Amino acid sequence: MTLSKALPELRTALTPSCEILTDPSDANFVEHLKRWTDIDLKTPGAIVLPTSEGDCQKIVKWASKSSISFVVKGGGHSEWSTIGTDGIIIDLSLYKGVVVDAASGVATITGSILSKEVASALAEAGYFTALGNGNTVGAIGYFLGGGASITSSITGFGSDQIISARVITAKGELLDVTEQSYPDLLYGIRGAGQFFGLITQLVVKGHPLSALGNDKGVIWAGSFVFPLARAKEVASVMKHLMDDDSHGTAGLMMIMAPPPARNPCLVIAARFTGNPDDAPKAYKVLYDLKPLVAQGAPVPIQNASDGREALAAKGGFKRFGVVGLYRFDEESFVKTVDMWKDLVAECPDAINTAFNFQWDARPVKKPEFESAMCLHDIRYWQNNLIWHTDPKNRAKVDEFNDKTIEIMRGEDVANFADFVNGTRVGPIHRRYKGEQRLARLRSLKKKWDPTGVFTDQLLL
Ligand SMILES: Cc1cc2nc3c(=O)[nH]c(=O)nc-3n(C[C@H](O)[C@H](O)[C@H](O)COP(=O)(O)OP(=O)(O)OC[C@H]3O[C@@H](n4cnc5c(N)ncnc54)[C@H](O)[C@@H]3O)c2cc1C
Structure with a gap:
């Protein structure tokens, strides 16, 4: 189905607080199209802004049913959250949150929450976690792709902080991914998360500020x-x-x-x-x-x-x-x-x-x-x-x-x-080292996203 034929159905399905932008000359569209980089920047057929997890799921289900391709945008700091006129951007900027458990330092982060927002919420409660060099980088995008940090020697990488995730799969199922429920998928999400689904939420470790020495x-x-x-x-x-x-x-x-x-x-x-x-x-x-x-x-x-x-x-x-x-x-x-x-x-x-x-x-x-x-x-x-x-x-x-x-x-x-948060070109075995690791990731990709809804990385 073409995008223009499919969009009216989406409009009626979503809650009224969501936005669907289709006019590239509209100031709101122009604002939401902006990326950290203009390299390969394309204009999508629509920018859809969900305001809740339920709406994210409706969008993915609708896209799957209508065969509309999409990319997810969190902080917009990569070259990859862009798509041409046949597809849509699922822009998470109206859907974000961070909640820190003061007793454990565990942070629950949602949607397009930015790195600095996570760092500030954690610090207020007496904690920190692995975060990168860009305040306005999407925290979920950062964690999913590995996440190098100035605190890596104390905390490990960003992806090492992930305790659990809520994931919308290519078919539109919503999964609670934990060590107990889907250990294999959690293995993939910790470092290759963008290739397996739309991640609405991550639960990440916090470390007491005293660990900074x-x-x-x-x-x-x-x-x-x-x-x-x-x-x-x-x-x-x-x-x-x-x-x-x-x-x-x-x-x-x-x-x-x-x-x-x-x-x-x-x-x-x-x-x-x-x-x-x-x-x-x-x-x-x-x-x-x-x-x-x-x-x-x-x-x-x-x-x-x-x-x-x-x-x-x-x-x-x-x-x-x-x-x-x-x-x-x-x-x-x-x-x-x-x-x-x-x-x-x-x-x-x-x-x-x-x-x-x-x-x-x-x-x-x-x-x-x-x-x-x-x-x-x-x-x-x-x-x-x-x-x-x-x-x-x-x-x-x-x-x-x-x-x-x-x-x-x-x-x-x-x-x-090679580093996943830095590049998606070049032989994949330079990013995911070891035959066993690569075989495991490829088999996970085949299981959860066999048609490459979330890119064809790990399929080729
Ligand atoms: C100034 C700057 C400093 C940086 N510093 C560091 C650093 O210190 N360490 C480091 O590791 N990296 C660093 N990066 C790289 C950055 O972590 C990656 O580019 C990251 O992917 C950006 O995430 P984003 O949400 O801002 O970008 P986006 O372009 O919105 O998203 C990046 C990718 O993740 C996907 N994605 C985003 N959110 C979701 C989601 N919720 N579910 C599924 N897929 C999603 C997108 O589709 C896209 O493929 C830096 C980048 C910049 C621009």
């Missing part, structure tokens, strides 16, 4: 700025710092040209967990290098990403180029400085692009269960932020990104891994 619920956040010409020297000092797990250091080495001056430089965005008074000792080797800027202060954990809000804003051609690495190669890193300079010389509209190397001195905490997420042995990431504005440079900017990733990862697949 201080009694104030803070982490130390600082920055050290060096001229690009000192990249080799700084990389060599950083290699030792990043390998020294006697201190809880973590952060990003960023090759960038920050506003307003736009002077190309190496910025080390440094984090420290533990007693914040110990941070200067942990970073002494960087202070000793006499950077252009050296600053840092304790920050409440829920505000740790506040300084990055500009980067989370919607619009522009943005993309993360992410690869998980088992080592830091100084020479390769210095080569990426030249790549960045060449990129900005050839594509001045890419001045916001940053080539970043991310580290955590301590290993990721492993959960007691197996799941789709399998990157716990990775402490290093090349995590490029591509950001440009001229559509003519689309392919060229991607080429620079790809080359930089290749330089950092090398050829041997044993030395790197």
